[in-house]
Amino acid sequence: MKQPNFIQSKIDVFKPEYHNLKFENQTHFVAWLVETSKTAIVLEDSGQDLLKLYVAESSEIIHTELPFLANIYNGALLLDDTELLLPGDTIAIWIPQFNEVSSLKYKVKKVLRK
Numbered sequence: 001m002k003q004p005n006f007i008q009s010k011i012d013v014f015k016p017e018y019h020n021l022k023f024e025n026q027t028h029f030v031a032w033l034v035e036t037s038k039t040a041i042v043l044e045d046s047g048q049d050l051l052k053l054y055v056a057e058s059s060e061i062i063h064t065e066l067p068f069l070a071n072i073y074n075g076a077l078l079l080d081d082t083e084l085l086l087p088g089d090t091i092a093i094w095i096p097q098f099n100e101v102s103s104l105k106y107k108v109k110k111v112l113r114k
Helices: 005-013 026-036 067-073
Strands: 037-043 052-056 061-064 092-095 100-103 108-113
Touching: 005 092, 026 037, 026 061, 061 067, 067 092
Parallel strands: none
Antiparallel strands: 037 052, 037 108, 052 061, 092 100
């Protein structure tokens, strides 16, 4: 499916940096996450597994709180501007391994910015 030009231009220049990183232990991972994440997006809880996404400056999703979702969301591109996200918004992401743009059906509850 053809994407609008402003979305396609973001996708064309995006290169995931963090999705294959490995860490020595949980302490190193947490230190890296605190240092690297620019924004945490908390979703409304409607019984789904995905409740929180951590996003780097580059708009790359770098962590979800559930490890079994990492293979889907880590390395994905958040298409929305984190500075403009508000509670009640929905977010759109591009998932490289599926070459697919998707809107999460769960609304943003809170945006935690650094």
